[in-house]
Amino acid sequence: MADTSLQSLYGLTFHPFQPDIPAHALWEPSNVGHFIARVEKLVGYGGFALLSGETGLGKSKIIQMIAERFRHRDGFIVGIMERPQSTITDFYRELGDVFDLNLAPANRYGSFRSLRLKWKSHLDQRLLRPLLLIDEAQEMPVTCLTELRLLSSEQFDSHNLLTVVLSGDARLPDLFREPALVPLGSRIRVRLVLRSYHRNELLAFLNHQLSVAGSPTLMTDDLKNVLVDHAGGNIRVLTNMATDLLEEGVSRNVSQLDEKLYIDRFTPHRSPGTRTSSKSKRP
Template identity: 25%
Template structure:
């Protein structure tokens, strides 16, 4: 909406991760270097962790954009709470493998034969597992077992794990010692400091073809404080700021403009209806009562919406019938 107004060739703060928008902060450079180092080793695990929105997936996409398909076949999966057998099936599916029997043994055999075939072509497979903190311990152990696939002493599959900070606790579990011994490098992404927040915003504006002078210099401290230096939060906030500037016909944005947008966002959050909020932690009996009330309220809302939909449907039918009769008269 505001792209043409500011002379952007694209939205500078879109949420979808893209290699073209990769900002290499010091920590991101280090994490990417670990991934590249892991590739050069061709074995073991690389583990990249960080809070939500700190750029783990962006780094993975940046790495994938640099790979040569003539050497490495890379696939990325985003995991939910997959049990080991389901994980094996997902891995087989992401490499487009077809099995005749839907048993774990058949899937493992198909994966192994595929990896050997790549090896004979002087290529290898790379698996990036995003949101790896969702995996049960048994599924992470299954990944370790897949790393045992070898041919003539050469590992056939390498895996990179990307996950939120909870993944660190999972990896440090007492029964994960064998997995930890396979980790050749790990890195943790944290939020930006003020300097990086400013550089990140200016980089994105430049990449989109805009002028960084559109933001007064004192805006960056406020943007950093509100977003806590988390790239995804910066994107969300800046997107709203630019929309505000477009609607208010402002080519240059001030600290006061940023504050107005922040207050507007906070007001929207404060205006969320109580019945749409999750019940707070209460005593057991109070929690049950609260959940019952919430369920009753939601049911009432659903029933009301269904009633309105039925009324709209009846109205549309009447309008259609009237139009049909009018057409019949004109014929």
């Protein structure tokens, strides 16, 4: 759908339900502010934070919020791993790219030492640990998670050089029950488990998205209630339905999205002559 259609028909400055919404427009659930505040404190002494929850609850957007908040700090290092499923060799190669180091993955000890020196230097200069964000962390091999734990601590595990936020779906917490990962699981200092949202929270999300995009009256109140009641507490389900309705509204050139549009779009229509019952009546 062309942005020009959204602008001319509804006055939207951007699509409110697409993944690439501007960072300033991200909706912050009520329990997320406390989690981010604890992560901000965590960079002072280092360690691990864990964000988990079912698919479609907005974990990646929360990671984006954290990244944006720290990027505005002058000289602060924020690293983002984009390939969590890497083997140990590629794991070191990506860490080198993230922290602007020319590592030789074949020289494991040299890479290990270079990363730690980089983090120590940042800590000495900023008095804060660098921050590493890993989304879809449930895909990380056990060997890489273990290596990350060893990399980020020194002085017999009494001193942390790095702050790490691990984000993943509901499988991620279960990983730390594996014997090899129990030592890492016991070191996670900050946790947030996302649950299905209540309808009032989903309504707040809808109102926020429409308002920051520039058209708070785009949907009728009845339509908003119908959408949140059919979303199953899941933001992704809600945004998918809203996107479908927005595209339908543009194609029909309607001035406002309403409940009738929802019924037309999502209610199956019977073909003419279709029986209402599978049992035929006998004469």
